[in-house]
Amino acid sequence: MTTAADILETMRAMEDEAQRRVLGRFFKTAPGEYGEGDRFLGLRVPQTRGIVKECRLDVPFGEIEALLRSPWHEARLAGFLLLVEEMKDATPRRGEQPVSRAARRGEIARFYLAHARCANNWDLVDLSCYKVLGPWLSLPCADGGMPERGVLDALAGSDNLWEQRIAIVTTMAFVKAGCFADTLRISDKLLGHPHDLIHKAVGWMLREVGKRDIDTLRGYLEANVGRMHRTTLRYAIERMSADERGYFMRR
Template sequence: EVRLCGFLLLVEEMKAALPKRNGTGQPDRRKEIADFYLLHAIQANNWDLVDLSCSYIIGTFLLHPLPDGTMPDRNILDTLSASSNLWEQRISIVSTAALIREGQFGDTLRIAKKLLHHPHDLIHKATGWMLREVGKRNIEVLRGFLSEHHETMPRTTLRYAIEKMEPEERRMWMTNTPHSKKQQILFIKEQR
């Protein structure tokens, strides 16, 4: 598809603009690519166009300095999550995959919390996916998030988030009884 090719070319352009050893790369070009992507993000109107492009463009952009040396404002993720466009909302959470790979989880958790009660299944899946990625790198961070939100989050999000856990722990998180809170506290203490 032509649009997919265009987005993948932008991904390659972003890679080429990244800092090389002992250099800053091309911060002007990175900003230009990110701005262009955001301007045309509405054209990424299915999950594969979003998932194959946004973390490598927006996520990568957020990790590197702007031309003036300051870091990009990560509130762009909040703006995207508040959009009325489903695909921009998905971009907001999936873009955080680049941040997760760098051990930066705060933005993912913040955006996930904003999207927890979204009505669409594609957002539930993407949010759960990013939470699972956080858990692969720091299970305690994921458990902390789940402790606060597991009872009210969509079941699809929860299932995706806990997919890599041991069966016993998955069952524990899927149980919504008062008894399960006591089990969770004991289970988490045992894991530490």
């Protein structure tokens, strides 16, 4: 068994003061910014991924929880990446029944949701949510029924910025499978949000829809461009032609 203390010890041996300062600026940790007070050891993401790879499936939930509640950003990232690995292991292999390991998927997803607010910066959300919650919501429960995707609506209606971002970015899993309804529904709930990190996330997911079905994106924009923040719109139309981008920006 690998403990949270083992992982943190490995991380502390890799501390980088110069990179710590860079990350503090990049993730907006100054007073009044969205990452205020977050602390960094100075590890790059590939370094954290390497640590996780060495101990994947060997860290129990209690130790993952200790990582998720750590004051160190990289430790929390390691905790969420460990949950991604757990969900990969609980996803049916080719030839297995879709209900295989369904109970384990539910356990992992419920643990993730219970600790969602520990994902208190955009990278922690974006590198984990759709890879943990996506498979759970896309595959049947042990009884053959499907998990209720209304959990995303509840997250979108939260008073917590990070849970709201989890709601929209999780829909990436469905977009990759060619299903767009959840993205459009959650976008509707978040179009009036005041924060730039939600404007960008909604626009990003809409752009992903457009990469797979441009007519669906065009139809959504025609119906909603008037109530859409300019940042969301710019992200959504990024891959369109200059003429079409100009058309929507003038609407």
